Amino acid sequence: MENELFEQKLQEFVTWLIGNGDSVSTAERRARRIKTLKKAINIEKLDMKQIYSYIESRMRKGIKKKTLRIEMKDLEYWFKFLGINTKLPTFKKEPAPEPFIPSDDLIKSILNYCEKQPNKEVWVRNKLIIETFIFTGARIGELINLNLEDLKDGSIYIRSEKNEKNRLVPLPDELYKELLEYISKYRMNTDSRALFTSKRGRIDYFYLRKIIKELGKKFGKPELHPHSFRHYYATTLLANGMDIRMVQILLGHASISSTQIYTHISQQKVGEIARDLLNRLFRFEKILGNSEQKVQIHVGALTYRDGGTGILTVCPESPHNFM
DNA sequence: AGATAAGGTGATGTTGTAGG
């Protein structure tokens, strides 16, 4: 009885949120969270003490601040809906964990495995899905929504459902040919428009995730997931010298700061190169350390701003002067 | 004007179901 009343109230809350500009799915998610929060705290009236102890117990359980921030925001909306304007605790952003980036070897192994499978309808498709991920940087949602007509003139048109941030990305010639061959020979015609299909129609979000997940596990990398390929795409382009502004366009980022998330690996690469060089310099120091001899090692050419050139040299006795 | 935080929502992990 009381429950029905609450459900009704929640429904009103959802409508209210939508009126305030939330999308349907966000509004429903907020309502669901309020329902969960109701089990732990009094949501009829504001009780800060209770809220603080709730936060404390959640943090003890190891729940991320990000999650708590979302929950507090939802509560704020809820109380606002009830006519209570309040400010609840907020939480500083935590640094994002390192993303998993598949190695070249892992990708080779997986593609090799796909090629060896007898069931061509499934595995030619799976292989091409992975290659499309790797060579376009598409998100899983974008890949699933690809249609036959999106493949044209050696490029693929990636439609982003939200914000109309669509983009045209180039495909390697070979991959383009393989995709055309897949369409004519292996594609299951269970959906009139979808590029990648299963027995029941357009390939399913959950099913595709499972395929990728299990391939990862098969090769000892359970961290692999569809978004890993997007990281691989971006870092490969950056590591091979592509300008970050071009990568931004290819990934469909509105702002460069989003693309910069992908650059840390290239920085790591810079670190490796630097370490390699420093190790060599350090060896010189060991060998020559006791010697009176002063040796200068040329490590590279320099171009000055005025156009002049010089040689960058390092004295092994004090290699730390480098840079 | 560039850094940083907040906010909205898509993505993921987990668990479970079910027909071939």
Added chain:
DNA sequence: CCTACAACATCACCTTATCT
């Protein structure tokens, strides 16, 4: 076993707002 679908809690990506 394989393919496919679903709910849900939690988290991360990306855009926008805010602050220097």
